[in-house]
Amino acid sequence: MEVNSLMWFRKGLRIHDNPALDYATKNAKHLYPVFVLDPLYLNPDTSAFSPGSKKSALNRIQFLLESLSDLDSSLKALGSRLLLFNGDPVHTIKRLLNRWNIGRLCFEFDTEPYSLTRDGQVQDFASHTGIEVFSPVSHTLFDPREVIKKNGGKPPLTYQSFLRIVGIPSPPHANTISSLPPLGNIEDSEVSNVPTIEELGYADVKQEEYSPFRGGESEALKRLKASLMDKDWVANFEKPKGKPTSFENPATTVLSPYLKFGCLSSRLFYQGLQDVFKEVKKHTLPPVSLVGQLLWREFFYVVAIGTPNFDQMKGNKICKQIPWSGDDKLFIAWREAQTGYPWIDAVMVQLRKWGWMHHLARHAVACFLTRGDLFVHWEKGRDVFERLLIDSDWAINNGNWLWLSCSSFFYQYNRIYSPTSFAKKYDPSGIYIRHFIPVLKDMPEDYIYEPWTAPLEVQIKANCVIGRDYPKPVVDHDIVSKDCRRKMGAAYAMNSTASDVVTGEELGSLGRKLEKQPIQISDTKKQKQLKFTDYLG
DNA sequence: ATCCGAGTTGGTTTC
DNA sequence: GGAAACCAACTCGGA
The missing domain is CATH 1.25.40.80 (Serine Threonine Protein Phosphatase 5, Tetratricopeptide repeat)
Incomplete structure (x- = not known):
């Protein structure tokens, strides 16, 4: 029996180890490889804090376009091509299923909430129309649903217990595709080529440095x-x-x-x-x-x-309820690489220019924004990463922000990364800082991590006067980090004494109290017995 | 219910 | 320069 197959690409932008594509080609009379260009993801949004769309900064859009071009080339080498359509994905796919008389729809299973909603709508439509749907797990090594089932219906919450549960992943599909079934009749007028950044409406955007990593x-x-x-x-x-x-x-x-x-x-x-x-x-x-x-x-x-409301604090059972402060000035200083701490700012510049930085650099700035120094809500930092990273991934990004903010998985809030000495041990002369913050390039080695401590004549000689050419530190790390520890202690105490869940009102009340003067805790051994009210002074 | 012990990657000082 | 010891000290999942 021969069918018309539609292979719907979203993630999984590859030929190798692609079970959905493999199945789509089986006994197919025609194969339609489709990608839908979602305006939400691609069209300019001028209200965003950086050039790009509502969902993504320019670097990741560029990465996606390169990945699509490469996929198109690979499909062409196999006698087919990638068919691109502009519009709402659900609406577009439904329309194409009808138009091409599709009997089989294949797409990779995707676990993100946005995707689950989108795919559910398409799947429902296909089932009602009698279209066969094949949606294999191939984005991850394991089927997350299976792991949860194996663990008795709940996700394992420690890495070690996770390791004990999962076995060995199945091997990748052998690469057997040597040619693809032909396209059927398509109306060329509606099919677009892979657009360029300029064609998407970013022609006038000036970005000094693009990510060095090419997609595909x-x-x-x-x-x-x-x-x-x-x-x-x-x-x-x-x-x-x-x-x-x-x-x-x-x-x-x-x-x-x-x-x-x-x-x-x-x-x-x-x-x-x-x-x-x-x-x-x-x-x-x-x-x-x-x-x-x-x-x-x-x-x-x-x-x-396996965790409802995983991407937010409220209503998230595994997330500590913490009265993060609402100081937008500090948040914006962090986002715009203007904290006055060169190491922190350099990482934020690398994030913006490259869309990628080392894992530990991410740790450093995430800790600084949340529990370490600025006490800003992790969701705000998460949003910035989600937009700017070329590798931003819903599950991993949120998971790591929960981790770094000591909201879940990791709870040693006394371990705070120093915004000055942490990177010094890797790069004592500050090569990294000089590269990403050129205004500091001539600051002597002794002051590169703490330029505000340089004598004025040194600053003048380095063509970088602090407060004029580069900001003064927005906070004093020694002071605010101690304050953060105190606030975290209080928030933890409230979380452990709360009978069920911490209400928004309780949280707001704690937040207001914590803004008052810090109390002295002289005998640290007694801290364990203290209730959160004891922290309030 | 209670307790054990493991936990991806802190900072500083010392040798 | 790197490892080890010390500091101050925690949490909570899983058994």
């Missing part, structure tokens, strides 16, 4: 190959040992944006790592190894799909 499956496979080539490096990889200040040769694989869009199959990556491990005497293990990194990704996917 070809680039992903090249990068994977290059990473796996250095077997010694792969075998000895330990995430915490990498230098967050390395930018010309990043300390990690930078495969995350390719995994995010599915230009690279996580299963292929996993297999590649196993192959290297077989050839070496010993290798590092999760959580710090490269396999461990892939499993962190899985962990967050499982918890995210």
Whole structure:
């Protein structure tokens, strides 16, 4: 029996290890490979804080367009092409299913709330019309729903318990496609080519520096190959040992944006790592190894799909209720790389220019914004990352913000990254800072991490007067970090004594009280017995 | 219900 | 320069 198949690409922008595509080609009379260009994701939004659309800054849009071009080329090499349509995805797919008399619809299963809603609508429509729907799990190593089932209906909340539950992932599909079924009749007038950034309406946007990372499956496979080539490096990889200040040769694989869009199959990556491990005497293990990194990704996917309101504080059962302050000035200083702490600001500049920075650099700025210094709500930082990162991924981004803000998973709020000394140990002369904040390039080494401490004549000689050419620190780390510890202690105490859930009113009340003068806690050993009211002075 | 012990990556000082 | 010891000290999932 022969059918007309529609392969709906969203993530999974690849040919290799693509079970949805494989199935779409089986006994297909015609195959229509489709991607819908969603205006929400692509069209300019001038009210956003950075150039780009409502959903994404320009770097990730560019990455997506490159990925689409590459996919189109690969499909053409197999005798087909990518058919692009502008419009609302649900509406567009429904229309195409009718128009082309589609009997089989294939798309990769996607766990994000936005996607689940979108795909549910399409799926309902297809079922009612008698269209076969095939929606395999191929974005992740495991089916998150299966992991939750194995764990008794709840997601495991620690990495170790997660590891104990999951087994070995299934191997990637063998690459067997040598040619694709032909397209049917299409009305060319409506099909668009991959647009350029300019065609999308960004012609007048001036961006000084674009991300150095190019999108697409070809680039992903090249990068994977290059990473796996250095077997010694792969075998000895330990995430915490990498230098967050390395930018010309990043300390990690930078495969995350390719995994995010599915230009690279996580299963292929996993297999590649196993192959290297077989050839070496010993290798590092999760959580710090490269396999461990892939499993962190899985962990967050499982918890995210199994936790209602995962992406917010309110109504999120695994999230500590904390009275974050509403100081927008401090938040904007952080977002705009104007905190006056060169290391923090340099990371924020790299985020904006490259859409990527090292994991530990992300830690440093996330800690600084939330529990470490500014006490700003993690959701605000999450939104900035979500927009600017080329690898931003709903489950992983939210998971890490929960982590870093000590709202979930990690609770040692006394461990605060220093905005001055943390990066110094990796990059004492401040090469990273000088690159991303050129105004500081001539600041002497002794002052590069704390330029406000430089004597005025030194500042003048370096062509960088603090307060004029580069901001003074917006806060005093020594003072605010102590205050943050106190506030976190109070918030934790409230969370543990609250009978069921902390109400918004209780939280607001605590927040107002915490803004008052700090109390002295002289005998720290007594802290355990204290109730949150004891912190209020 | 209670308790154990593990937890991806802090800072500072010392050797 | 890197490792180890110390500081001050925690939480809570899972058994």
